[in-house]
Amino acid sequence: MKRCAACIRMLQLLRSRGFMTREELAQELDTNVRNILEYRKELEEAGYVIEGTTGKYGGYQLKSGTLLPVAGLYEEELRSLQESRRYLESHRDFLPYATYCRAIDKFLATTTLQVRESGVYVEESADVTGAMISMIRICEQGRDALFAVELQYKSLHASDFETIVIQPYEIINVKGSYYCLAYSLKARAYRNFKFSEERMRNVRLTRRPFVRDADFHIRDYIGKTGLIRDEIIELKLYVYGESARLISEKKPGISPVLEWVDEQTLYLTTMMEGRISARNFLLSLGNQCQLVSPQDLKQEIHAIAKDMLALYS
Structure with a gap:
């Protein structure tokens, strides 16, 4: 992209998306961060006011009210x-x-x-029910107005509901399910709360204000491929037959590397975020894969297969 076109595109991005980090701008414009600094200088020389912030997640935004010609x-x-x-x-x-x-x-x-x-x-x-929409809207109101939300929640492993107060930060959609990333006053930590009639009820907006943490950034609390930020596990495995062809089209995980050994055998190296995700992926391949590493996960899959065999015997 030529320099003039890149500057105009940067203006459009800042106007349409609001605040963006320098890294995000560099990725969108297919350039490096140093060039983003130069683009800002040129745009300011042209009369545009671009406000900047420093720090780990520093970036730019156009001054409120800035108008651009319509392209x-x-x-x-x-x-x-x-x-x-x-x-x-x-x-x-x-x-x-x-x-x-x-x-x-x-x-x-x-x-x-x-x-x-x-x-x-x-x-x-899946459908989002009317009750779930109502709960989501209340948490959105709390997030936008900076008011705490009181609700009754039953975690996955709990036997009953408990009343908690949360400070809503973000509403997240992961694979069709909605979650509220919030600060829990009880846990004194950020937690994800799933919007579900089976897990959540009696949601109400309080008049209890809170101050949003200026250092909060969603990237610190969610994973690259799912809701939970978890350990990265490198998988090395052989995939056979029909599954090999499907995997070659799907390219699972993070930074997958695929190598065909022969027409029916694919050697796959990929990263999975979280042990559960890695385990579920391997089990989904059934008898059409052979795990090379890691060995501890191989032993875990072996134990699961043994238990399954006993259940079906």
Whole structure:
């Protein structure tokens, strides 16, 4: 991307997304962080006020109220907006779908380009019930207004509900399920609370204010591939037959490396976040994989298979 185009794109990103770290900008613009600093200087020389923050997660944002000229849409960009509506229609866990559609309709009504929608998407997300939506909305209100939320919650291994008070920080969607990442006054630590009628009830917004931790950053509390930030486990294994072909298309885990040994055998090296994720992945392959390492996980899978065999005998 040429320098002038990169500066304009940086303006568009800051205007549309708000605060962004220097690393995020560098990734979006396919450049390095040092160039981002230069782009900022050039934009400020052109009269734009770009506010910066320092520290581990330092970055930039445009001064509030800054207006930019409207750039026209390319045909493929317009098509992507239309496709997004069809995609979200098949994913019912996207709560603001109706509002999103109204916004897209208003925006598309301002353009003269006409393109045909072509995507077909299969529904794969579970329903979010009315009670769950209500609980999510209350936690969103607490997050935005900085008021604590009181609720009754039953953790996965608990036998009964307990009343707790939380300070909501983020609402997270992981594989179709919603969670509230919040500071628990009881645990005195950040915890994830799942929105579920089986786990959560009697949610109410209190008038008890809280001050959001200025050093909080969501990356410190969630994983790269799932909700929980967990240990990274390197897997080395052989995958056979039909599973080998499926894995070659899917490329599971973090930074996977695949090498075909022959037409029916794939050697896979990949990273999995968390022991449970690694174990579930291996078990899903059934008898079409051979784990090379780690050895302790290999022994654990062997014990599970032995217990399963006893149950089915």
